[in-house]
Amino acid sequence: MPKKRYKNLDDVSNTKTFRELMKWMKERRTKTKDLVSQIPQAEEKEAEKLQRNRNLHSITWIGHSTFFIQLNGLNILTDPVWARRMGTGKRLTDPGIQLGHIPEIDIVLISHGHYDHLDFATIKKVKGDPTFYVPHGLRSAFLRRGYKNVIEANWWDSFDEQEVTMRFVPAQHWTKRTITDTNTSHWGGWVLNPGTSGKSIYFVGDTGYFRGFKEIAEKLSPQIILMPIGAYEPEWFMRDSHINPEDAVTAFAEMNGELFIPMHYGAYRLADDTGPEARERLLAEWERTNMDERKLKMLDIGETLWLE
Template sequence: MRKRYANLDNVSNAKSFKDMLKWNKERRSKVKDLSVQIPQSPIKRVEEIRENRSRTSYTWIGHSTFFIQLSGLNILTDPVWAQRMGFQKRLTTPGLALEELPEMDVVVISHGHYDHLDFPTLKKVKGNPQYFVPAGLKSLFVKKGYKKVIEMNWWDSIDYEGIKVHFVPAQHWTRRTMTDMNTSHWGGFIFEGHSETMYFVGDTGYFSGFKEIGRRFTIGTVFMPIGAYEPEWFMKDSHINPEDSIKAFLELGGKMFVPMHYGAYRLADDTGPEALERLTREWNRLSLPQGQLKVLMIGETVI
């Protein structure tokens, strides 16, 4: 019998068929403006990041995909360049073409949902990277022909080529087929480099684990999801809303908030601009330092 993974605090993300019907009825009654989308950066620093092996940088490709350069390593998070997600067409073009990026040293996968794990994209990733995946996912990678795959459980830490990779809890779930519900885990990754510690949160609802992560680590940059939260009665266990994402950031004690997981795919009823508006409104309401919030355009690079 296959192992089934669970959340902290016994939080279940299971929804009934009745819940799905209720959500679909709500969705049909909502009118959303999809004509305004998250903008592309007018400046693409392709040559700089291709040649860089010494400075810390991060580039938002879109959704939960970041290209990170840390301690001389090239890292990709949840690489997804897919033009469709189910019946939905991608709303915004990836910030850089996969072909424009250099060879990768590390690829991390937060969980098995298709908007975070896209094998057609992985086939096109340059180089021969080391994959770090949640417990339960390695067998699928091996079946697909990948050999450099390390599985991690929550709180595992691995030294790799001058950085330390930690796998930390998140509150979510996963499924790729009708029979594999929660047979692999989910979580976030913390990268400890020479000059900075970065936290890629992955996909999550708000949960008590943020406080514990903040106690265990001194975190610089936090790549935090803010979208796919509406309707909140349905989504809140799995997807954090913008206000709670700020609450989580403060509990983590991070230095820089970089929002993600909005604007690329319509996975729920909120739009990318709505998520960003709620985030900035709450940030301003709390009078938090503007210098600690880094809202990126798609394809924007911070070095």
């Protein structure tokens, strides 16, 4: 029986040809990039406070798409990846907090199955006995490795734990872990709503710019947006899968969010752009569009935002 293949909204395809891949590789050889300068990294100083915390809401950027989030007493990890390498490349910046210093985890949220978002070597070392919320089609990969508390989600599915509502929402992307499993599992983002006790958080996952941002805003009105800004160059190749900094600002404005926290940059060289370039373009677009500077929080790697 053929495996189910998942699709984007409006059937947008991310498929690229071998010829297009070779064109990208040829372009890359003509570019000069500063691969020494990296994005800022905070000193690891919040780990002890995070260990003790049971009441305050917090967001800590570990790096790339990995966040440690505390809501209503729950310890939550998004796309946990502490890997030192990604493919043939070394990690460019250290994870913000050592994995051993992270408290026991209650919930792990996975956006999709690409290796820079789903690293089973990391998951094996996560403390606690978490429940894994994964896109539809990924549960079997967890069960094969002995994990039992695994819940699959389709777009707009909703789950509740300790008065935190978690909704799996659309993204424009694709996924692949082997040569035969392209798009046999889904992809998306997660909106976390702690109810009257705090602000809702939208972990966007991995995506190109798409009309789904407006639909998510209309249905859920997320307040804090954890938005990808990296792996966009060359844009003719990447734009269907990875949003650039300018389009990320557009999406945030369309959603009428309260706070923009950038992610998905500076840890791995997945495309031709660099972490500092992504930050510079984001800041330039924020200024050009006269966005309120109080609505942008560029976390250093390892920095914690304590929420009121």
